[in-house]
Amino acid sequence: MSSVTGQVAYAGAPVAPKRANVFKRIFNHRNDYLYVLPALLVMLIVIAYPVYYTIELSFFKTPPNLQMKDKIFVGLDNYWAILKSDSFREVTINTAIWTVASTFFAFLLGLGAALSLHREFAGRGVMRAVLLIPYVVSAVAASYVWKWLYHSDFGVIGALAVQLGLSDKPINFLDNVHTVLPSLIVVNIWKEFSFAMIMLMAGLQTVPEQLLRAAQVDGANAWQRFWHVTFPHLKGVSMVTVLLLMVANFNSFIIPWIMTGGGPAGASDIWITQIYTIAFGRQRYGVASAYAVILFIVMMTLGYFYVKALTKGDESRAG
Numbered sequence: 001m002s003s004v005t006g007q008v009a010y011a012g013a014p015v016a017p018k019r020a021n022v023f024k025r026i027f028n029h030r031n032d033y034l035y036v037l038p039a040l041l042v043m044l045i046v047i048a049y050p051v052y053y054t055i056e057l058s059f060f061k062t063p064p065n066l067q068m069k070d071k072i073f074v075g076l077d078n079y080w081a082i083l084k085s086d087s088f089r090e091v092t093i094n095t096a097i098w099t100v101a102s103t104f105f106a107f108l109l110g111l112g113a114a115l116s117l118h119r120e121f122a123g124r125g126v127m128r129a130v131l132l133i134p135y136v137v138s139a140v141a142a143s144y145v146w147k148w149l150y151h152s153d154f155g156v157i158g159a160l161a162v163q164l165g166l167s168d169k170p171i172n173f174l175d176n177v178h179t180v181l182p183s184l185i186v187v188n189i190w191k192e193f194s195f196a197m198i199m200l201m202a203g204l205q206t207v208p209e210q211l212l213r214a215a216q217v218d219g220a221n222a223w224q225r226f227w228h229v230t231f232p233h234l235k236g237v238s239m240v241t242v243l244l245l246m247v248a249n250f251n252s253f254i255i256p257w258i259m260t261g262g263g264p265a266g267a268s269d270i271w272i273t274q275i276y277t278i279a280f281g282r283q284r285y286g287v288a289s290a291y292a293v294i295l296f297i298v299m300m301t302l303g304y305f306y307v308k309a310l311t312k313g314d315e316s317r318a319g
Contacts, residue, residue, distance in 0.1 A: 058290035078290035110196025135194030143258035203237035
């Protein structure tokens, strides 16, 4: 009778709350949680407390002398000052362009590289190693190398453009407000497409060869085999890859800061560089904290979709 009442609620009988089941499950596995307790404590110290302090600081006006005891409570004034400022709109547009363009083209280039390297050909291992170089190169080193490649006087790219007759004089990539952001996006795509290639190459291993051969026997061309057989098997890994790229691009600080510092005239300024400038350049820690909280909310939203993408298969199997 107890097993039946656990599944079917009779009229007037109280239904056991789900919260009690959760607590019971935690109590039954209490020894398991003891093993991870040190790691949880470390996470609370290095992650939870800084997040809490940043949220708290976002409601205060901080003095430039770094005396935090003299901070003044201002409520939501910091958030309101950010949201109504012209610089926030401009930086948000730059961040959106930077994130969407970098993610889209890095994924597209990585998909093309993964499809090309999935087939057997002579030298495939060498090509894989070569295409992995951007991923393993330090972002700092890559930024300085590309900064010299883009140099208006000594840069290789500008010199080649002049020699090939594409331009009358070396192109000013990083000191022009119209070309600086696209130039940085090219560098970011070069740095990130290898990651997308690795993820998608792993996804291609899950595509059944029998289905591809059957589709080829039925007369499907290469595009039809890709769209109707290969791509459906890549949806899960593609979603995860896109979300990870978006998270990385929102937090991408090294390339824009080293190459331009957000300039010229803020043309390459994005959220993360703006936060750094406000905090350590202008020493307005309250406003910078409010900016960081806004970025944190966006990142948590992306993290939610990332977790949903990872657990989608588990939920379908459980259902």
